[in-house]
Amino acid sequence: MSYSRLDKFKDKAKNILKRTLDSHITLAVTGLSGSGKTAFISALVHQLTEQANDKNMPFFRVVREGRHIATTLVPQKALNIPTFAYRQAMDSLTSKPATWPESTKRINTLRLAMRYRPNRGLRAQLGDTATLTIDLIDYPGEWLMDLTMLNMDYATWSNKQLNMLRSPVRKDHGAEFLDVLAQFDSQKSVDETELKQISNTYKHALRAIKQHAHAANLQPGRMLIPGDLEGAPLLAFFPCQAPQLKQDNTQYAQLEARFEAYKAQVVKPFYKEYFCRFDRQVVLVDLLRALKLGPEIFAEQTDAITDLLAFFEYGKSNLLRRLFSPNIDKLLFVANKADQVGVNYHQDLALLLHDLVKSKANELTFSGVEIDTMAMAAICATHNKSVKEKGRTLHCIYGKPLHEENWLTYLPPQPPRYALSKAQWPAHGFDYLDFAPMPNEDGTLRHMRLDHALEFLIGDKVR
Ligand SMILES: Nc1nc2c(ncn2[C@@H]2O[C@H](COP(=O)(O)OP(=O)(O)O)[C@@H](O)[C@H]2O)c(=O)[nH]1
Numbered sequence: 001m002s003y004s005r006l007d008k009f010k011d012k013a014k015n016i017l018k019r020t021l022d023s024h025i026t027l028a029v030t031g032l033s034g035s036g037k038t039a040f041i042s043a044l045v046h047q048l049t050e051q052a053n054d055k056n057m058p059f060f061r062v063v064r065e066g067r068h069i070a071t072t073l074v075p076q077k078a079l080n081i082p083t084f085a086y087r088q089a090m091d092s093l094t095s096k097p098a099t100w101p102e103s104t105k106r107i108n109t110l111r112l113a114m115r116y117r118p119n120r121g122l123r124a125q126l127g128d129t130a131t132l133t134i135d136l137i138d139y140p141g142e143w144l145m146d147l148t149m150l151n152m153d154y155a156t157w158s159n160k161q162l163n164m165l166r167s168p169v170r171k172d173h174g175a176e177f178l179d180v181l182a183q184f185d186s187q188k189s190v191d192e193t194e195l196k197q198i199s200n201t202y203k204h205a206l207r208a209i210k211q212h213a214h215a216a217n218l219q220p221g222r223m224l225i226p227g228d229l230e231g232a233p234l235l236a237f238f239p240c241q242a243p244q245l246k247q248d249n250t251q252y253a254q255l256e257a258r259f260e261a262y263k264a265q266v267v268k269p270f271y272k273e274y275f276c277r278f279d280r281q282v283v284l285v286d287l288l289r290a291l292k293l294g295p296e297i298f299a300e301q302t303d304a305i306t307d308l309l310a311f312f313e314y315g316k317s318n319l320l321r322r323l324f325s326p327n328i329d330k331l332l333f334v335a336n337k338a339d340q341v342g343v344n345y346h347q348d349l350a351l352l353l354h355d356l357v358k359s360k361a362n363e364l365t366f367s368g369v370e371i372d373t374m375a376m377a378a379i380c381a382t383h384n385k386s387v388k389e390k391g392r393t394l395h396c397i398y399g400k401p402l403h404e405e406n407w408l409t410y411l412p413p414q415p416p417r418y419a420l421s422k423a424q425w426p427a428h429g430f431d432y433l434d435f436a437p438m439p440n441e442d443g444t445l446r447h448m449r450l451d452h453a454l455e456f457l458i459g460d461k462v463r
């Protein structure tokens, strides 16, 4: 049969449709250091590229309805940043013994293409397929916290840092720096060696606080993870009490200049390039670790998360605007690593997270953003195990605690359903355990509710 004019027309129409209907989405995976961003992205790629079947992802409609054809990793658009090391992450997650992927040292990116059969519109009638491109970036959570510096001048920032260094969980680690600072003459002319030495002491304080107190709010983030700024003079600053009278060419003026340069040359470009062009956002929160670390860190984490949300653009935008400057119109809050408690406590976790973010969520809902909150685990490291005791069923978890040899059946404590005040905090605290990853025999990974998360985040793009 010859290629008729009608066929030609159909092809042309298809091509135009392809251009208009093939869609693109940039998903912001947001979370403090250690909240599970790298694991989440690895799991998302793994489940979509290797395990997208209705048994594994029943709540992701495009999969359940048999319309998902395949998802693959495709070359990214930005050529100047490294590609997310998916293979490497999978290798460590499925090696024997299995280990978690390394913590992220630099920014990296990845692009997925999802091919599916639309179920509505002209395209569905033509029996055609469509592609959704999904862009993701991964970055050290430590750098994210720097965004809040953009709203502060040096004096305000210094005050805040110095106050924090005196707080109960930090003071032991910050003491040496505060001692050195007490001897520091900020009014004399610049002594490069001294500034370098003190900034080193400050850096050691930050690193000790991160390592031992697991605090979330540590600035500047590049002192912890320098990327390619290792040793740069720009990084040689620290918080310092403002003098009564500010003078030029003093050490104080130099510190202030470095602080401003750090903001302008490091934080702002990072923000501009990567943080203001998202369509959808998932905010990962490690509530269990924060509960384990106690009321002070818990409160700090909550504040850090709500402060960060101020740096993203939210709201509905029309189609044209979307192309040039997208706004986030769907936002998912996730209480991550829910596999560290029994399934009977997942609801508690989701309620607790809801309680923490509810006023921010309310504000955003008002401006048209769709919001949901859920408990999930990107990569399950435990199995649920019911244990009968004196006629009662206990919902335990079973797994291999991190850095331990033996497997363990454990009954984690029930998380609270709302933010506790310091006085309400139980005396014995909350003891949750970290577990090593637990891949299946066949090298696949399990998740909890990643399919729910995907349905919420991108389900409407693959109808
Ligand atoms: N049980 C459990 N642990 C997780 C999960 N995701 C991450 N983790 C743990 O959290 C740590 C930090 O995760 P990572 O993805 O590196 O966090 P990031 O700093 O936000 O990228 C990992 O090394 C694991 O110990 C999860 O889904 N379940």
Ligand SMILES: [Mg+2]
Binding pocket: 037, 038, 039, 102, 103, 104, 138, 139, 140, 141
């Ligand atoms: Mg990471």
